[in-house]
Amino acid sequence: MQNPHVLIVEDCPAQQLYAGQLLKQLNIQHISYASDGELALELLKKQQTDVMLIDLEMPQMNGVELLRSTVRQQLCQAVIITSAKDSLLLNSVATMAEADGLQVLGVLAKPLNKEQLSVCLSRRIATVWPAAFERKTPFFEQNLLQEAIRGQHFSLCYQPIVDMNSGQIIAVEALARWCQPELGIIRPDVFIATAEQWGLINELTLVLLDQALRRLQQWQDVGLVVPLSFNLSPLSLSDAAFVQGLHHKVRQFGIKPELICFEVTETQSFTHVSAAIEALANLRLAGFGIAIDDYGTGFANIQQLSRIPATRLKLDRSLTYGVSERPQQRLVLENTIQLAHKLGLSLIAEGIEKLADALVIKRFGINLVQGYLCYKPLTANDCTAVLCKSSDQQAVS
Structure with missing residues (x-):
């Protein structure tokens, strides 16, 4: 400045x-x-x-x-x-x-x-x-959100997940966006919370998943096989019919379940624990990956590791950002990584913005990172170009 x-x-x-x-x-x-x-x-x-x-x-x-x-x-x-x-x-x-x-x-x-x-x-x-300083969730009329969902006014961008050893993109995460004509750009945490409040989260999720699967299909058509991470609301996990609908939709597009990793964060909404674990276990049995997202935040904590049938742990920015400068944070992060490795979980470090932090994380045994140091969230077209370039470089090497 x-x-x-x-x-x-x-x-x-x-x-x-x-x-x-x-x-x-x-x-x-x-x-x-x-x-x-x-x-x-x-x-x-x-x-x-x-x-x-x-x-x-x-x-x-x-x-x-x-x-x-x-x-x-x-x-x-x-x-x-x-x-x-x-x-x-x-x-x-x-x-x-x-x-x-x-x-x-x-x-x-x-x-x-x-x-x-x-x-x-x-x-x-x-x-x-x-x-985020406005801690209260803004109130939208139910009709406004319904019209946006049914009118396909939501879009997805994609943030690559990178292997620091090879520099290659190993997966992308789908991130929802909503640009509302009167209200402007609305943050995902706000419209997701509002969709949960109005009971529209399942409908919104299926609309977004449809977009993501269509994009995966287009990538496959040009020879790009890209694993995708997709976020699920904890509220959706108590609906057995909805979870079954996820299976059906993925099969419709001819996408292998092994290419999809569903990310879930345990929150205050995670009330029906038994039903949620059943849903996640069924998704695992069907071949989908399950990731605990935002690990290290208030609700995403060590208790999850003992009850969610996860394959992957995503370490929140609160654990990774500035770790190169904070000895106590390094100790917490190192112990978390050791525990995750003992439990057989793969690890992704989120929110990586500084090279010094990335080097510490790599030294502790994490190779997969996501954050602005590597890539910002990309439009579908920009992500396609980046994936093509990455694929070409891999073929040359």
């Missing part, structure tokens, strides 16, 4: 001055200062701030409280966290901030140095406040 406005929140005048001098050496021209969290909030409300450099230990309102207040009031998006406290505390606070949607550019122990600050500031990217 060109000429960012940085707010230094630090109660020690000497540390405040020192941080300011380092930023000036990095040609940061717009710098403000606050000696505690309350003063920082006042400044944030009066001026646009791109990055906050926050000390955790402050009077009146400490850095942790300031971070939460900043999120609630949507006053700044990017932070650099500093403290003389232990690294476990710093990394825990960083995890909290990221879970709230803030962009944590770095976690720095004192004393600061210019090189570290420069690296942190270089990570700053321009973003808009994600709608």
Whole structure:
């Protein structure tokens, strides 16, 4: 970001001055200062701030409280966290901030140095406040969603899953999109939750699966055999007729079940555990793969490993992002990987954006990754072009 406005929140005048001098050496021209969290909030409300450099230990309102207040009031998006406290505390606070949607550019122990600050500031990217800050699911009229489903207003994009050893694409994940004329682009988590609320999730799922299978069929026609990951709502798993319909639809398109991996995340909606496990077991017996998605989040946890008949574990971004910089996170990730390997599960690391994280993950024994470091979600046509190129390169090698 060109000429960012940085707010230094630090109660020690000497540390405040020192941080300011380092930023000036990095040609940061717009710098403000606050000696505690309350003063920082006042400044944030009066001026646009791109990055906050926050000390955790402050009077009146400490850095942790300031971070939460900043999120609630949507006053700044990017932070650099500093403290003389232990690294476990710093990394825990960083995890909290990221879970709230803030962009944590770095976690720095004192004393600061210019090189570290420069690296942190270089990570700053321009973003808009994600709608995830609106924690309540927007309410859509049932008819609006019904018309969109029946009018085929939803589309799929595809994000490749890559083997780091060979660089080859080994599968793609289908991701749903909805561009609504009046409301604009609606996030998948919102329209999926709304479809669940209105009891339309099965109908929407079949429409999207139809698109995905049609695309797989087109790829097969040109010699591209590509395994596909497809998300299922936990609510759908309690409907035996729906699950049977999945089998029927895949057979209709002449697609081998072994090419489909259904991804499921255990959530609060996962209420009929026995019926869900029966459905997943039947899918396994029919030849489909089953993946536990978003592993490492609040609901997707170790309990799932003992009761879901999965073949694959997808490690959530909360476990993988920034792992190269956080020793405690590395330990958790390493133990999770070891457990998954002992259970015979294949692993995919999601949300991989940085090469340093990818190298740590590879060292721990995971070769399959998904994320912006390799590919962003692609339109069907762009994905076809990428798959053709990957296939050609594999044939040459």
